[in-house]
Amino acid sequence: MSHFVLFHWIMLQIFIAHTASEPVVRGVIGQAVQLPCFYQVTRRKDISDMCWGRGPCPNSKCNDKILHTTGNRVTFRKSQRYNLRGYISYGDVSLTIAKVKAEDAGTYCCRVEIPGWFNDIKQNMDLEVVSAPPVMTTTTRKAPVSPKRFRKTTFAPQATSDHQTAAATAVLLTTTTIAPPTFAVTENDTLPETMVTTSAPPGFSTDFQAADLRTEGDDVFCPTE
Numbered sequence: 308m309s310h311f312v313l314f315h316w317i318m319l320q321i322f323i324a325h326t327a328s329e330p331v332v333r334g335v336i337g338q339a340v341q342l343p344c345f346y347q348v349t350r351r352k353d354i355s356d357m358c359w360g361r362g363p364c365p366n367s368k369c370n371d372k373i374l375h376t377t378g379n380r381v382t383f384r385k386s387q388r389y390n391l392r393g394y395i396s397y398g399d400v401s402l403t404i405a406k407v408k409a410e411d412a413g414t415y416c417c418r419v420e421i422p423g424w425f426n427d428i429k430q431n432m433d434l435e436v437v438s439a440p441p442v443m444t445t446t447t448r449k450a451p452v453s454p455k456r457f458r459k460t461t462f463a464p465q466a467t468s469d470h471q472t473a474a475a476t477a478v479l480l481t482t483t484t485i486a487p488p489t490f491a492v493t494e495n496d497t498l499p500e501t502m503v504t505t506s507a508p509p510g511f512s513t514d515f516q517a518a519d520l521r522t523e524g525d526d527v528f529c530p531t532e
């Protein structure tokens with residue numbers, strides 16, 4: 308009877324495994340993608356060996372194994388593109404695939420090996436790979452820079468009334484004629500001369516001769532011998 312129950316339990320597990328919807332993860336070509344996988348770890352002895360493989364999880368182990376751990380260390384990887392970046396000691400065994408390629412698409416199996424019959428934790432998931440969206444580039448063109456324009460302002464000289472015109476220098480010549488006194492003239496007397504004095508402003512040339520200052524009406528007295 309126990310064998311009959313065990314057989315039906317195995318068949319039920321197989322049926323559930325095939326009918327359960329598998330999570331789908333989408334990756335972009337050239338970028339990294341992470342396939343999530345966790346199990347519960349409460350004590351250090353709960354840390355279990357596990358493996359990642361291509362294709363659905365088989366009854367044991369992993370088909371086409373790409374990564375394997377022993378305890379909390381990775382002991383095998385098929386390519387350097389496969390890494391476990393989570394905390395293995397805390398049950399995070401998510402697989403990170405770097406630089407995804409188109410051929411990476413397909414089903415992956417995460418299997419945690421728990422001691423005992425049919426205790427392994429299995430998780431299948433599908434990876435879809437899509438092309439990277441076109442990169443939209445925006446080109447900004449700057450308008451050509453024209454040479455700076457300088458405004459030239461010319462200031463006309465201010466016309467003011469301060470211009471001083473050269474004042475004409477007036478030369479005032481004063482002629483003083485001293486008339487002789489009236490007295491009786493004898494033969495031995497000497498008559499006074501007419502004295503001409505000329506006053507001019509400072510700096511004025513005094514090269515004029517007294518003879519040039521005589522007028523037609525002037526009387527000149529000369530001494531007699």
